[in-house]
Structure formats: C-alpha cells, structure tokens
Amino acid sequence: MGILLQTIINGIMLGSIYAMVALGLTLIYGILEIPNFAHGALYMIGAYISFLVITSLGVPYWLALIVSMIFLFLLGMFIERIVYRPLYVQPVINSFIAAVGLILILENGALAVWGPAFRRFPRASSTVFHALGMTITSQRIIVIVTAVLLIIALNLFIKRTRLGAAIEATSQNREGAQLMGINTSLVGGITFGLGTALAAVAATLVAPILLIYPTMGGPVIAMAFVIIILGGMGSFFGAVVGGYIIGLAETLFSSYVTTKYVDTLIFGILVFILAVKPTGLFGKSH
Amino acid sequence: MIGFLLIAPLIITGKYPQHIMVMCGIWVIASLALNLILGYTGQLNLAHGTFFGIGAYATALLVQKIGLSFWVALPLGCALTAFLGFLTGLPTLRTKGHYFPITTMCLGIAIYYLIARWDDLTGGARGLFGLPRPDPIPLPFGSVISFESTPACYYLVLFFVLVTILVKSRLVKSLAGKRLIAIRGNEDLAQSVGIDTMQGKIVSFTISTLFAGLAGGLFSAYMGTLMAEQAHYLLSFEMLIYVMIGGIGTMAGPIIGGIFLPILGEILQPLAGFRLILFGLLLILIIRYLPFGIVGGLRAAGMHFRQRSGAE
Amino acid sequence: MSEILLQATGLKKEFGGLRAIDDLSFQINRGMIFSVIGPNGSGKTTMFNLVTGFLPVTEGEIYFKGERITGLKPFQISRKGIARTFQLTTLFERNTVLDNLIIGQRATRESGVLSSMCGLHRVKLEEKKALEKAHELAEFIGLSRQKMVPAGALPQGAQKQLSIGLALASAPELMLLDEPVGGVNLEEIDALIELITRIRKSGVTICLIEHKMSVVMNISDRILALNYGEKVAEGTPEEVCRDEKVIKSYLGDKYVAARGSN
Numbered sequence: 001m002g003i004l005l006q007t008i009i010n011g012i013m014l015g016s017i018y019a020m021v022a023l024g025l026t027l028i029y030g031i032l033e034i035p036n037f038a039h040g041a042l043y044m045i046g047a048y049i050s051f052l053v054i055t056s057l058g059v060p061y062w063l064a065l066i067v068s069m070i071f072l073f074l075l076g077m078f079i080e081r082i083v084y085r086p087l088y089v090q091p092v093i094n095s096f097i098a099a100v101g102l103i104l105i106l107e108n109g110a111l112a113v114w115g116p117a118f119r120r121f122p123r124a125s126s127t128v129f130h131a132l133g134m135t136i137t138s139q140r141i142i143v144i145v146t147a148v149l150l151i152i153a154l155n156l157f158i159k160r161t162r163l164g165a166a167i168e169a170t171s172q173n174r175e176g177a178q179l180m181g182i183n184t185s186l187v188g189g190i191t192f193g194l195g196t197a198l199a200a201v202a203a204t205l206v207a208p209i210l211l212i213y214p215t216m217g218g219p220v221i222a223m224a225f226v227i228i229i230l231g232g233m234g235s236f237f238g239a240v241v242g243g244y245i246i247g248l249a250e251t252l253f254s255s256y257v258t259t260k261y262v263d264t265l266i267f268g269i270l271v272f273i274l275a276v277k278p279t280g281l282f283g284k285s286h
Numbered sequence: 287m288i289g290f291l292l293i294a295p296l297i298i299t300g301k302y303p304q305h306i307m308v309m310c311g312i313w314v315i316a317s318l319a320l321n322l323i324l325g326y327t328g329q330l331n332l333a334h335g336t337f338f339g340i341g342a343y344a345t346a347l348l349v350q351k352i353g354l355s356f357w358v359a360l361p362l363g364c365a366l367t368a369f370l371g372f373l374t375g376l377p378t379l380r381t382k383g384h385y386f387p388i389t390t391m392c393l394g395i396a397i398y399y400l401i402a403r404w405d406d407l408t409g410g411a412r413g414l415f416g417l418p419r420p421d422p423i424p425l426p427f428g429s430v431i432s433f434e435s436t437p438a439c440y441y442l443v444l445f446f447v448l449v450t451i452l453v454k455s456r457l458v459k460s461l462a463g464k465r466l467i468a469i470r471g472n473e474d475l476a477q478s479v480g481i482d483t484m485q486g487k488i489v490s491f492t493i494s495t496l497f498a499g500l501a502g503g504l505f506s507a508y509m510g511t512l513m514a515e516q517a518h519y520l521l522s523f524e525m526l527i528y529v530m531i532g533g534i535g536t537m538a539g540p541i542i543g544g545i546f547l548p549i550l551g552e553i554l555q556p557l558a559g560f561r562l563i564l565f566g567l568l569l570i571l572i573i574r575y576l577p578f579g580i581v582g583g584l585r586a587a588g589m590h591f592r593q594r595s596g597a598e
Numbered sequence: 599m600s601e602i603l604l605q606a607t608g609l610k611k612e613f614g615g616l617r618a619i620d621d622l623s624f625q626i627n628r629g630m631i632f633s634v635i636g637p638n639g640s641g642k643t644t645m646f647n648l649v650t651g652f653l654p655v656t657e658g659e660i661y662f663k664g665e666r667i668t669g670l671k672p673f674q675i676s677r678k679g680i681a682r683t684f685q686l687t688t689l690f691e692r693n694t695v696l697d698n699l700i701i702g703q704r705a706t707r708e709s710g711v712l713s714s715m716c717g718l719h720r721v722k723l724e725e726k727k728a729l730e731k732a733h734e735l736a737e738f739i740g741l742s743r744q745k746m747v748p749a750g751a752l753p754q755g756a757q758k759q760l761s762i763g764l765a766l767a768s769a770p771e772l773m774l775l776d777e778p779v780g781g782v783n784l785e786e787i788d789a790l791i792e793l794i795t796r797i798r799k800s801g802v803t804i805c806l807i808e809h810k811m812s813v814v815m816n817i818s819d820r821i822l823a824l825n826y827g828e829k830v831a832e833g834t835p836e837e838v839c840r841d842e843k844v845i846k847s848y849l850g851d852k853y854v855a856a857r858g859s860n
Contacts, residue, residue, distance in 0.1 A: 004582045033384075035388060037386050037387075037388075037391075085572060086574055087573065090573075090577065092384055093324075093330045094389070094573050094577060095326070096330055096387050097330070097526065097530060097569060097571050097573050098570050099568070100523050100526060100566075101565075101566040101567065101568070101569030101570035102566065102570065103523070103566070104523065104562050104563065104565055104566025104569070105563050105566035105567060105570075106566075107562075108560070108561075108563045108566070110562055112560060112563070130550075149534065158460060192460070205404075218395070219395070221463050222391065222392050225388045225391070225392060226392060229385065229388065229389075232369065233384075259451040261399070261400070261403070263396055263399045264397075264400050266396075266400055267392045267393060267395065267396035268396060269390070270392055271374070271377050271378060271389060271392070271393060272377065273377075274377060274380070274381050274385065274389055275376070275377030275379070275380060279494070312706045325627035340762045354624075362647050452663075453715045456714060456715055456716075456717045457711065457714050457715050457754070460709065460714035460721055460725060461705055461706045461709035461714070461721070461724060461725055462705050462706075462709045462710060462711045462714040463677070463714065463726055464697065464700055464701050465701070465706055465707060465709075467690070467693065467697075467701070468690060468701045468706075471690035471691070471692060471693065472689075472690060474672070474684075474688070475684070475688045475689070475690065475764075476673075476679070476701075477652075477671070477672035477676065478652075478672055478674050478676055478682050478684075478703065479676055479681070479701065479707070479764065479765070479767065479768050480677045480707045480768055481673055481701075481706070481707045482707070483673065484672050491645065493715075515668060523762070
C-alpha cells in the first residue's frame, strides 16, 4: 500500500513537471503557431543557470529559482526576436530547422561549460517525511505545491489581467487582435518568454531530485510534445491534464511493469493516436 | 570529376584521409536519401538517422547472428529498413504540417531507446563489435577483391554512391519525380490535379529509408563496431545540416554537404563541443539568409550575373 | 437537351453551429458555361469545395456523369474528370510555367516510380510526350513566351492564365473556375474571357464563380444565384438578373422598394 501511494506521489510529481513544460510549450504554440523545438534545451539551461548561481554565488535555492526564471524569460524573448521572428513568413519547416540549430548551440554550450558529467544539485530542504508507509522528501512536495500554485496563478493571470487578455486574444485571432490595437509582436515575445520561464522553474524544481546533464532536455521535450499533441496544441487545459496523466502513467508503468520500454510504449501510443486522429485528441483545428 | 574520384585513393595516401573519404561517401548516400523526402517531397523526417541505425543494425545482425554473407545481408538489411519505413510512414505521413517532424522525432527517440535497451538483440549499450568486412569477391583466374584495406572499401562505397546518384537523379527528373515536387509545392493544388499525395509521400519516404539503410549497412561493415548512438536523433540533425548547408532540393547539395561538412567537422575536431555549436549557428544563419544552401546561393548568383551581363 | 454532367441534391454544409450551405440543389449540363453568383460569404467557394472533395458534406449527394462522387478525396474527384482553380491564385510558384503544365497532366500522376528509377525507355517516351503537350498548352493559353519563367514571377493576369492552364492540363470534362478574372485589369479580362470561351469550344464544360456582372451576363448559358448558402434563383441570365430576390440579395430591400415594381 505504501509503495502504491509513494508511486502515485512520484507520478503526480512527474506530472507536475510535465504539466509545466507542456504548458509553456502550448502557450508558445497557441500564440506563434510554431512548436518550439528548442524548449527542452531551454529547460536544461534553466537548470544549469540555477546551478551556476547557487554554486558560484552561494545564492539560496529560492532566489536562484527566481533568477533562473528571469534569465530564461529574457532569453526566451531574445530567441523569439532574433531567431524565430524572421522566419514566420517562411514555411514552418524552417522554424524547425532553426530550432535544431538552437538545440545544438545550447546543448553543446552547456557541454562545453559544465562537461558531460551528471551534476548533483543542492536541495531546497532536506526534510524527509514518513507517513502512511511512504518516505517522501520535502523536495517532491515542493515540486507539486509550486507547480500547482504556478499553474493556478498563470490561469488567473490569463483570465484576469489585461496582458493576459491580450495574450488570449492574440492566440485566438492575430489579425483581429492587431486591429484592436494590441501590439501582437510584443505579446508574442512576452508569451515566448513566459513559456520559457515556466520551463526554467520546472527544471530547477526537479533538478535536486534527478541529476542534471546537458541532454536532459531531450526526453522531456519529446514527452511534452506527446502531451500537447494528445491534449491539443494550444490548449491550456489539455497541457495540464495531459501532463499529469502521462506523468502518472509513466511512473506506474515503470514501477509495476518495467522501466525498459516505457518511452517506446508512450511514443507508440502517440503514433497510433495520430494515425487515427491526425489533429490530436482535443486539437484546435489549424 | 569521376576520373578524380576513381584514382583518389592512389593520390591521397595515408590511412586517416582515406578513412575520411569512405565516411564521406557514406554520409553522401544518407544525405541524398534525406534530400529525397525533405527537399523533393517537403517532409522533414527527423528519424532519418534512426533509419540509418536500423539499416546498420539489420545488416550487422544478419551477418553476425545468422551468418549470412554481407552481400546477402546488405540488400536484406535495406529491404528490412524500407519495410519498417513503409510501416511507420503509413500512420505518420497522415499528419499535417507541424505534426510530422514532431512525430518522427518521437518515433526516432522511441526506436533509439528500443535499440539501446534490447540487450539480447542489439547488445544494448555496449553495442555490437567484431563485425567482419564484406566477403572477398572472387575474380576469374583465381584472384580475389578483398575488402580488408581502406581503399577497397572506398571503391565499394563509391560504387554505391554512384548508384544512388544515378537512381535518384533519374527519379527527380522523371514525371514521377515531378509528382513529388508538386507535393512539396502545394499539397492541395497537387490533389486538385489528381495526384495521390499520400501515396507519393509514402513512396518517397520508403525509398528514402531504403537508402538510409544502405548507408547504415555500409557503415556497419566498414567500421566493424556499432553502438546505439548510430540511431540517435543527433545523427538526424547532422544529416539535416549536410543537406541544408549543401543545398536543399538540389542534386548537388547533399553531395557537397556530405563531403565538405564532415571534413570540416574532422578539421574542427580539436574544438570538440564548439564544433557543434558552430554547426548550430551555421544552420540558423543558413536558414535565415541562404535557405537554399551553398548550391542555391551559387545558382542565384549565377542568375544574377547572367541578368547583369544582359544575356537573354 | 444535352446530358446532365454534374448534379447536386440537397447539399448541406455545417461548420459547428454555422450553416454555410443549406438545401442546395442544381445541375450542370454538358457543354454549357454555368455561373455561380452571390454576395460575399454566400457560400460559393464552399460549394466548390464540396463538389471537389476539399470539404466533406454534412448532408446531400453529388453525382458526376451519373456516378456518385460524394465523399471522395480531391485527387479521386480530379481523376474522374473535374478540375478546379482556387480563389487565391494557386500555382507551383517555384516551378516554371512549363513545369506547371507538365505537373498537371495525367501522364505525371500515372507515371511509375520504379520504372522511372530504372530509366526505362517507355518512361522517357512519356516524358517527351508530356513535354510536347506542355508546349501545346502554353500556346493554347497564350503563355508561349513565358515558358521558362517561374510561376511566382508572372504578373497577376498571366498567373490566372496559368492556373487555368494547369487545370486544363489534366484533360477534364468539367472545369470549376473560382473567380478567374478576380483582381486583373480590363485588357487581361478580355484575354481570359477569350481563353475560357476557347476552352468551352474545345468541349470542356465550365462552371465559374464570378463577381463581375458584365462578364457573367456576357458568357453564361445559365446562372445560379446564392445568398446565405441557399439557392435564390437559377435560370438564364435574363431571368436571373430580373429576379427580385437576386436584386435584393445584392442591393438590399430599400433599393427594391425605392424602384417600385419593374
């Protein structure tokens, strides 16, 4: 019983990470209609920035998280402006190819600076809970709580603030939003920054639990894409729900069946679903 | 040009340069294959490297585990890869626009993990080693062509490079090739003139994976060892770079890309990680300023000069 | 009376809650020029998309030469002998005029991949014939001097000509032209009209969507008037232009009232 509960908690934790990453990705897609292939690499940079700030400047964990968030917000806006924006008029394939270039730069940049070794990440707190036959480190709780709070905050931001309304409007109908006087380019850049910042938070939260390494973005981004394709590209709800479902499914499957072929199974499901319904389960009709 | 290629190993001696030439040949075949689905049919297959790996493993396993001769294993390996390409192409090519690259990327990762973890079959993380070179070909009068030496392998690869170029150039110049180009140009318009775009995409994808498998099979026989890395998406990225920088949608582009970029990569080897950073930067710059690569740029320059000199 | 080429019965098309086409029935006979008119948003292009398979019908049936074509994919409908152009001039822009005219032909879509890779003599013969036909088509549509120009570099009028030529290349029996003279100047209109008339003379039935009333009245044998996705009138040009409902749909109730009875 304890094992099951522990597994479920782990699943929710993993789901929180996936949800945040997928949410960032889906926000970016909703506004700019480009799947940000480099999202995983940016996620990885988020973790390393926090790592850098903590280890070389001795900054406490929470401050590092915020620093990383801000840094990646700005980095995201920079990338949108410099790399992606000139390519909007070209076919989508070219944005993908540019993203591949970005991934190469970011992953190998991290490799060059920090080396390929897996690094240990200092924890926010080391308390360990024992309850109901489970052993949970506080870090996992922190992940889940922070994620939920952030997701709710983001939802409120979009629904209740003017900037949020502008984001919503631009993602629904770019031209219409422009006609209403919204600076869609700026909104696009900000949204990109937001999505990237979310990824930074996710990475920093999970870093103490899993080790960090330069290619850590790969599997996460692939899973995030599975999630938003299944949940519907551009759908807030789909990304969050999908994230938790996949997180739970992956953890349960790993624990009770085998860790070996989890990824293959999940991607296999993706390919199967796309074969049947090429626009994803709840997709916006684009 | 062909003459130079034929006598190249006699001029360029030294194990290392000759090794590079063989590898370039293999990359050229793989890049030509990628260009077929990407440059001529307009679909970005990010699992291309994975199919290269599948071809490599298929041929290697047929030789090592079943004991077939390389000359039988290679065509079988290619057929197997093409078959898998066909099977995976059916569901994935139904997706529209953005979804296809993502789906192939996920597919590539899934197969990579499969190869990396299926210890019994593929040797898992350790990989396969001790793969033999192709069996010697007997000639009349009792002598043989042996493939132990690098120059011999070079000629083998060169042979297949020429075959690939021949087949591909016939295809893209033919009416069937025009179908593929139409699919790349505008799928709806192609449909409206009666072209079965789904069929075209699947055929192109299958042929592309077949030649990827060919390159992979040659790789495994030449290198003698094989690791899961040969099926990683990083390989897909590298070949994408060769095609994009060389010139997408042209015959010469992948050839130029497949020769100069690996050479550039080797030269920059001491820079290790920076090499790939440079390639990444190059990719972004190319897509932004020279989307048709070197060949495209040369053509545009050529047209520009022709216009200016008043030629009609 | 000549044979019925295309027949639509009870067509309905809904997008979510929006009904774009409602209970539309009409028929096109062989050899005629059949025009579809109506204000913006009345469903003309949607009707084209339904007939050519680019949109699925919600209800209703479409028959071509007596055969049911409802629900077929666009390329299948094209192969039955129906060709179309698009409202927004759609061409293979990176390819030359000649290439465009080669791509559109039946020979292109039927040529085998395997035989092409083997370089069979038969394939080379097909290519040669397709090239010759492309030259003839270029002559026919009046673009013989621009054969090697990339389609995207042509002026608007020439692009319209080429898009018609592209549709013609597949040797159709019925051609659906969506605003063939949209956005072109007066001289180019004459050239295009002349082309369309020549195509009809060569035996192809034509159905066109057009806004320019002078053109429509001039060349049509029969007109279908739509408004809000429904048929408002169908008949000869004289009948339709006098029909009160048609006038109302374009000019509004007040105009009709002001004119009084005719």
